[in-house]
Amino acid sequence: MKPFLITERDGAILVVRMDSPETRNALSEPSQMQAFVDLCAMVRADRSVKVVVLTGNGPAFCAGGNVKDMRDRGGIFAGSPYEVRESYRNGIQRIPLCLYDLDVPVIAAMNGPAIGAGLDLACMCDVRIAADTAKFAESFVKLGIVPGDGGAWLLPRIVGMPKASLMALTGDMIDAQTALAWGLVTEVVPLAELEASAMSLARRMASNPSHGLRLTKRLLREGQHMRLDSLLELSAAFQALAHHTEDHTEAVAAFLEKRDPEFTGR
Numbered sequence: 001m002k003p004f005l006i007t008e009r010d011g012a013i014l015v016v017r018m019d020s021p022e023t024r025n026a027l028s029e030p031s032q033m034q035a036f037v038d039l040c041a042m043v044r045a046d047r048s049v050k051v052v053v054l055t056g057n058g059p060a061f062c063a064g065g066n067v068k069d070m071r072d073r074g075g076i077f078a079g080s081p082y083e084v085r086e087s088y089r090n091g092i093q094r095i096p097l098c099l100y101d102l103d104v105p106v107i108a109a110m111n112g113p114a115i116g117a118g119l120d121l122a123c124m125c126d127v128r129i130a131a132d133t134a135k136f137a138e139s140f141v142k143l144g145i146v147p148g149d150g151g152a153w154l155l156p157r158i159v160g161m162p163k164a165s166l167m168a169l170t171g172d173m174i175d176a177q178t179a180l181a182w183g184l185v186t187e188v189v190p191l192a193e194l195e196a197s198a199m200s201l202a203r204r205m206a207s208n209p210s211h212g213l214r215l216t217k218r219l220l221r222e223g224q225h226m227r228l229d230s231l232l233e234l235s236a237a238f239q240a241l242a243h244h245t246e247d248h249t250e251a252v253a254a255f256l257e258k259r260d261p262e263f264t265g266r
């Protein structure tokens, strides 16, 4: 079976492409969920990866759950209600648990529509940039189902509760310019420029010291569910570590000596 995720390295950047263009990268098979879990494990184990770029092959970023499998009750939609619940828990819900919490920044380079679980997938990333051809819908409700993979938690944290409610309760599609105005994406570029823009952003992130990147992402994530005083405690502990990294010493020296820093990841 051909792999769902194709990876390629560009220095410290790992580009990940969803590769089922014939179904617009729709999700349903347990092997697709496992591919995300394996990818996250691989990135966590490889300290040389500093940034991940996630994109889709073909005209769509990701069309969400596979509607044909919903009709046929195949993939994660198979079996009794109890079995479907277990399939969600052991299948598609493993993606937010690993991807949202990945140690390194993830940029969603949205090459086309991101619908339902496809939009939620992008929302698990740290930053989203979109082609002008992209469109977005939290459209579960149109099929009579609910955001089952974290969208009800992720989307309000990005666009705020009123706009998340609007999207989730109407299922309506929004275009790239609206997504930009709502803060769902931070940049909209012509499709032909998307990859270059994503890589440029990834390189800007990857030019920073590895510990600083990882610890900063962790603080941003932890801050979503911590009290300010608790987050300050955690920040102090992280900062104490960061101040004693070789890369911090190098960054300070390079600034004062008016030269480019050379980071080692230590």
Ligand SMILES: C/C=C/C(=O)SCCNC(=O)CCNC(=O)[C@H](O)C(C)(C)COP(=O)(O)OP(=O)(O)OC[C@H]1O[C@@H](n2cnc3c(N)ncnc32)[C@H](O)[C@@H]1OP(=O)(O)O
Pocket: 022, 023, 024, 026, 059, 060, 062, 063, 064, 065, 066, 067, 068, 069, 092, 113, 115, 116, 117, 118, 139, 140, 143, 148
């Ligand atoms: C657990 C998760 C639940 C959810 O995520 S709920 C949301 C489910 N998703 C949807 O309802 C989106 C359905 N798809 C679309 O709205 C559109 O497609 C797109 C906007 C994504 C792309 O439009 P365009 O580029 O014009 O492609 P096209 O002609 O509509 O589709 C091309 C082929 O791709 C198949 N396909 C598209 N989306 C899905 C899907 N979600 N599941 C299964 N197949 C899909 C079609 O059927 C068709 O195939 P063929 O050529 O054989 O007719």
